[in-house]
Amino acid sequence: MRCEVVAIGTELLLGQIVDTNSSWIGEQxxxxxxxxxxxxxxxxxxxxxxDTIRHGLSRSDAVICCGGLGPTQDDITREVIAxxxxxxxxxxxxxxxRIRYMFEARGREMPKNNLRQADIPEGASIIEEMPGxxxxxxxxxxxxxxxxxxxxxxxxxxxxxxTILNDLQKRSGQSAVIRSRVIRxxxxxxxxxxEDLANHMSELDNTGTATLAFQASxxxxxxxxxxxKANNEKEAEKVLIEEEKIIRDILGDIIFGTDDxxxxxxxxxxxxxxxxxxxxxxxxxxxxxxxxxxALDAKMVTFRGSLVGAHDKEYLKIPGEKRAAAxxxxxxxxxxxxxxxxxxxxxxxxxxPPGTVFLAISMQGVRxxxxxxxxxxxxxxxxxxxxxxxxxxxxxxxxxM
Amino acid sequence: MRCEVVAIGTELLLGQIVDTNSSWIGEQxxxxxxxxxxxxxxxxxxxxxxDTIRHGLSRSDAVICCGGLGPTQDDITREVIAxxxxxxxxxxxxxxxRIRYMFEARGREMPKNNLRQADIPEGASIIEEMPGxxxxxxxxxxxxxxxxxxxxxxxxxxxxxxTILNDLQKRSGQSAVIRSRVIRxxxxxxxxxxEDLANHMSELDNTGTATLAFQASxxxxxxxxxxxKANNEKEAEKVLIEEEKIIRDILGDIIFGTDDxxxxxxxxxxxxxxxxxxxxxxxxxxxxxxxxxxALDAKMVTFRGSLVGAHDKEYLKIPGEKRAAAxxxxxxxxxxxxxxxxxxxxxxxxxxPPGTVFLAISMQGVRxxxxxxxxxxxxxxxxxxxxxxxxxxxxxxxxxM
Numbered sequence: 001m002r003c004e005v006v007a008i009g010t011e012l013l014l015g016q017i018v019d020t021n022s023s024w025i026g027e028q029x030x031x032x033x034x035x036x037x038x039x040x041x042x043x044x045x046x047x048x049x050x051d052t053i054r055h056g057l058s059r060s061d062a063v064i065c066c067g068g069l070g071p072t073q074d075d076i077t078r079e080v081i082a083x084x085x086x087x088x089x090x091x092x093x094x095x096x097x098r099i100r101y102m103f104e105a106r107g108r109e110m111p112k113n114n115l116r117q118a119d120i121p122e123g124a125s126i127i128e129e130m131p132g133x134x135x136x137x138x139x140x141x142x143x144x145x146x147x148x149x150x151x152x153x154x155x156x157x158x159x160x161x162x163t164i165l166n167d168l169q170k171r172s173g174q175s176a177v178i179r180s181r182v183i184r185x186x187x188x189x190x191x192x193x194x195e196d197l198a199n200h201m202s203e204l205d206n207t208g209t210a211t212l213a214f215q216a217s218x219x220x221x222x223x224x225x226x227x228x229k230a231n232n233e234k235e236a237e238k239v240l241i242e243e244e245k246i247i248r249d250i251l252g253d254i255i256f257g258t259d260d261x262x263x264x265x266x267x268x269x270x271x272x273x274x275x276x277x278x279x280x281x282x283x284x285x286x287x288x289x290x291x292x293x294x295a296l297d298a299k300m301v302t303f304r305g306s307l308v309g310a311h312d313k314e315y316l317k318i319p320g321e322k323r324a325a326a327x328x329x330x331x332x333x334x335x336x337x338x339x340x341x342x343x344x345x346x347x348x349x350x351x352x353p354p355g356t357v358f359l360a361i362s363m364q365g366v367r368x369x370x371x372x373x374x375x376x377x378x379x380x381x382x383x384x385x386x387x388x389x390x391x392x393x394x395x396x397x398x399x400x401m
Numbered sequence: 402m403r404c405e406v407v408a409i410g411t412e413l414l415l416g417q418i419v420d421t422n423s424s425w426i427g428e429q430x431x432x433x434x435x436x437x438x439x440x441x442x443x444x445x446x447x448x449x450x451x452d453t454i455r456h457g458l459s460r461s462d463a464v465i466c467c468g469g470l471g472p473t474q475d476d477i478t479r480e481v482i483a484x485x486x487x488x489x490x491x492x493x494x495x496x497x498x499r500i501r502y503m504f505e506a507r508g509r510e511m512p513k514n515n516l517r518q519a520d521i522p523e524g525a526s527i528i529e530e531m532p533g534x535x536x537x538x539x540x541x542x543x544x545x546x547x548x549x550x551x552x553x554x555x556x557x558x559x560x561x562x563x564t565i566l567n568d569l570q571k572r573s574g575q576s577a578v579i580r581s582r583v584i585r586x587x588x589x590x591x592x593x594x595x596e597d598l599a600n601h602m603s604e605l606d607n608t609g610t611a612t613l614a615f616q617a618s619x620x621x622x623x624x625x626x627x628x629x630k631a632n633n634e635k636e637a638e639k640v641l642i643e644e645e646k647i648i649r650d651i652l653g654d655i656i657f658g659t660d661d662x663x664x665x666x667x668x669x670x671x672x673x674x675x676x677x678x679x680x681x682x683x684x685x686x687x688x689x690x691x692x693x694x695x696a697l698d699a700k701m702v703t704f705r706g707s708l709v710g711a712h713d714k715e716y717l718k719i720p721g722e723k724r725a726a727a728x729x730x731x732x733x734x735x736x737x738x739x740x741x742x743x744x745x746x747x748x749x750x751x752x753x754p755p756g757t758v759f760l761a762i763s764m765q766g767v768r769x770x771x772x773x774x775x776x777x778x779x780x781x782x783x784x785x786x787x788x789x790x791x792x793x794x795x796x797x798x799x800x801x802m
Contacts (some may be wrong), residue, residue: 013437023420036415039414040438042438107774286699300782
C-alpha cells in the first residue's frame, strides 16, 4: 500500500516554516509497513492543491493532506477536497457548537471566520481527536482515501496516532508488521559505535532478522535503531528483545535508555524508585536542566528545584572543580534534597582548556566531582553539560548506592 | 519564472532526516522573485526520480535536484538527469584528478566508487564551487534547465549562492526584488488580527504594493509577514517601512518586535538600555524563562538568576495573586536586581478556573500582579506563562518607568 503526503501552505514553500510534518508521518508509515514514495509541498492555491492531490491519488492508495484547515480565507483544504470528491461542503452544527464552546470557556467572542472550520465535505467523516479545533477529515474517493489533518504538529500527531494509522493499516489488509526499537547511548562517537557493532551487523546481513541504523542526535546522544519485520507483532517483539540483549552485551553501560526514554526520564525513574529527591545549582546551564526535569515532573515531587545564577556568592572564591562540589552541596542543603548536582564553568581568571566543565554530585556517602571537556559553542556546551551531568549522576546512582 | 525543488533520498521519506534544503532554497528563490510552487521529496529510485523531474520540467522553467550525487551505488542523480537529457554520462578526467588529489592530501586511498562523482551528463556544465567534492551540475534541457546540487546543506548553499541564483536571475531576465518583514504580535488570535487588518488588506489587494500573511507560531505569538515586490532594493525597503508604520498604527502595542526579535530579546534590550537587572521566581515555569534569557545573556549580566522550585516556603501560605507578588519581590531581594518577576499557578486547595496563572512584577515604584487564564496542557501552559509574563514586563517597562 502506498500513501503520499501533501504538505499545504505557501509559508512552507517560502521557507518560513520547515515541513517537519511529512518527515514525521513518513516515519510512522514506515513503521506500519506502508510505503510513502512521494511527499509534496504545495502553496495555498486551489488549482495547484487540486492537481497535486489528484496526482497523488493517481499513483498512491491514500493521500494525507497536512494544513489549510484553519479559520482564515487562505485555508481552503476542505473546499479543494470536496471538489475532488465531487460534493459540496456542509456546515456541521455539532462542530459549530464545540468551537463556540471553546471560545466561551475562555471568555472570548468567536470571530465569524472560525465557523469555516465546521464546514465538512459531504460524505467525509470526522476524526474525533482534538475536539474544539479544526477537525481532521477522512474523505473516501472511490476505493482510495484522502485524509486531512491540521498543520499544527501536536494536533496532526494526535489524529495520526488515534485514527489515521489504524485506518490505513485496516485498509492495507496486510499482516506483516515492522517494529523498531531505539537504543540510546551517550559517550561514544558514531564511528566508534559502528566499529563495536560491525561484526554483529555482518551477521544480521546474513540472517536478515533485523537491521541496525545509527542516528546522531546531538545532545540527545547517538541512537541505534533496530528494525525487525515479522509475520506478527509477537515475533517482531521477540526479535527486538533478542537484539536489544545482544547490543547491550556489546555496548554496556553507555546505553542509558530505549525508545522515548531520555536521559532525564531515566535519572528521574531511578530517583523515584529509591524515593530520593534532587536539586541543582545551574550557574553554567542556565535553567536547561530544570526545564527538562520539570517537563517530566511538573509538580516537582522528585526534582525539587534549581538555583540559576550565583544567588549565594560565598563559594565563588573556591577554586576549580571544588567549587562545583561546593555548589552541589549547597543546592542539596538549600532545597533539602537527598542529592544535589552542579555544573560549573571555570572563572575567567582560571587556566583550563576551552570547553572545560566541572561536574559535581553530593549525596549520602558520596561527594565527587570531575572536570571534562566538551566540544562546541556556549549554547551547545550548556546542553552537553546537562546531559553529561545527568549521565554522571546515572552511573553514580547505579554503582555507588 | 518558476523553479521547482526536488529533494532526493529515501532517508527523507522515512523521516530519518528532515528536508531543510528545499525550505532554504525556497526562501532564496523568493528573495530574487522566482516562484517555487512545488517542492517534492522522492526516494533513490531511478524511475520515480525521472518521473518527478520530468513532471517538474513540464510545469516549471527550472528544477533544482538536491542529493544523490554521492559516491555510493544509490546515488543516481547524474544518470537520471542524463536519461532525461537523452545523453550519456562521460567521465571528466579533470574532476577525477581533483578528487584523487583531495584523498592524497589527507593521506587516504581513494575508494574506487568515488570516481563515479566525476561522471557528467554530456552537455552539462560544472558548478565550480566546492572543488574536490561531488560537483554540482547545470544541465540544459531545451529552453529549460535542471540543476543538481549535493544534499549536504553547506555544499548546496555555496553552489546556490555562488552560481545557481545568479544563473536563474539571468535566465528569468527580470530585475524585480522581493523583500519581506515579519511583525511579531502577542495577545491576539489569528482571526482577530485578520479582522483588524481586513480593510488594509483589501486596499493592498487593489494597489498590489505588498501582501500580508499570518503565521501562528504557538508560544512565539502570531507573526504578520509583509512581502513587497519592487524594482530595486531601495523601493522594496521603502514599502516595508511604510507598511510597518501602517500596521503598527492599526495593531498598536500588541506588536512586540520585528523579524528575529523574540520577546526575550526585546525585554533584555529594554532592560539593558535602562541599565536594569532582572531575576525571576519560576515555581510554575520550571526554568524555561531562565533558559531563554541565559541563551541570550550567557554571562548573566542583565538576567541575574532564577529560583526554580519553592526554595523559600514562607510565602506559600499567602493566597492567590498576592503570592505571586511576594515571590517576585523575594526574587528581586535575593538576587539584588532592579526587577523581580514571577509566574505561579494556584495551589490545589484554591478555587480558580483551569489554566489560571498569576503574573507579578516588582520594581522601583511598581508592585503589580494579575491573574490570567491560558489554554492548553501544562507543558504549553508553562511556555505560554513565560511569554505572557515577559510581555507583562515589557508593557510595564514601556508605560510605568
